[in-house]
Amino acid sequence: MLGIDHIVIAAKDPAQSAQLFGETYNCKIVKGGRHENWGTFNYLAYFRNDCYIEWLGIFNEEIADQSDNPLIKQLVVAFEENREGPIQYALRTEQMNPLIERLTKLDYSFAGPIAGEREKPDGTNLQWRMLFPESESVFPFIIEWGKQKNIPNDREYINNTTIQEIQDGLIDLEEFEKITDISVEGNNIPLRNGKLTITSNNKLDFTLQD
Template identity: 30%
Template sequence: MAEIDHIVLGARTLEEGAAFVVQHLGVKPKPGGRHEGFGTHNMLLGLGRGCYLEVIAPDPEQPAPAHPRPFDLDDPGLRMALEAEPRLIAWVARTPVLDAVVARLGPRAGEVKSMSRGDLSWRMAFPPQRQDMDNLIPALIQWQGEGASSRLPDSHVRLLQLEAEHPDADAVRAALAERGLEDVLKLRRSPHARLVARLKRLDGTEVALSSG
């Protein structure tokens, strides 16, 4: 069993990411913290029970990590895109049985890494690069204790639908199905890969955030 845990907005800086969220969703995300050793920090926006939006950016106060930052933040193409403006870059799915999923998927699941921020702790498995279908296949997370969403005030912004487009939609569908996520995304074939999150603001306005 797996379900959406959060969507990820990449930004060059947290200040730019927060301004983008205010512009498009009408509310400012709350400070999160540092991911020590991973070279990133974040801000968070509660989207109701069990779901949130994460704004993530390189942390200038941390040394460059020994491994690439998560969600392709060190990729030259993405870094160039984020120079223009923040954008949706990924999503993360929550599972209570991460070890069982990883054992079943083998190398396709990626390496499990332990992470923490303050007194929050969790384990994540990021799909290997070039097997994540342009970040359409989510990282899997298992929280150790309560998750981040339980501590966030409700912004009253709601995630209505998560959509994906990819030239090989069948391969994306199969990869999602083996993670128990076949019904989570609205998926269609398209010449270009793209992730789209459709959200509703407090005032009822619907907004689409996209990876491209």
């Protein structure tokens, strides 16, 4: 079953945006790291239901502009349009290979799996891979972590709050069912650690709950 992994927020100044969010919602914020191959860096807020928010910014525009990573392309376009805020989210799987096989059999186009890595503040290396189903709508990407998930070494930095729900007004429900092989009744999609709600407001948003 898929789970909420993280929500990506485009932020020209990730530190400032994350700090403001932390002050508003009484959340602890931690510095993430740099993605050297993509020219990006992040700040993070972790939550007790095994997911997090990522404030993603660019430290090297030339590298970011040349990236073929669909997420970085989204980020670049958002900044070109002077947009900040939630732009994407990741759903976590522990079985990416079967998903790749399924999409291949369906002759469904996708980008990836794209490998990612960064050095954590404690010097350890974090690795993951991402799959981007190609869609006319903004479709969430799928992430699978390596030997360790993206959680802080110090559990004191995990906020006693949950991302209860993601509200997505950009996704196509029929396409979601086709790609994920999840049958959906109504507009609420149960996930391992929350739910995804399909809305009609043409926005991407989320709900926190204590």
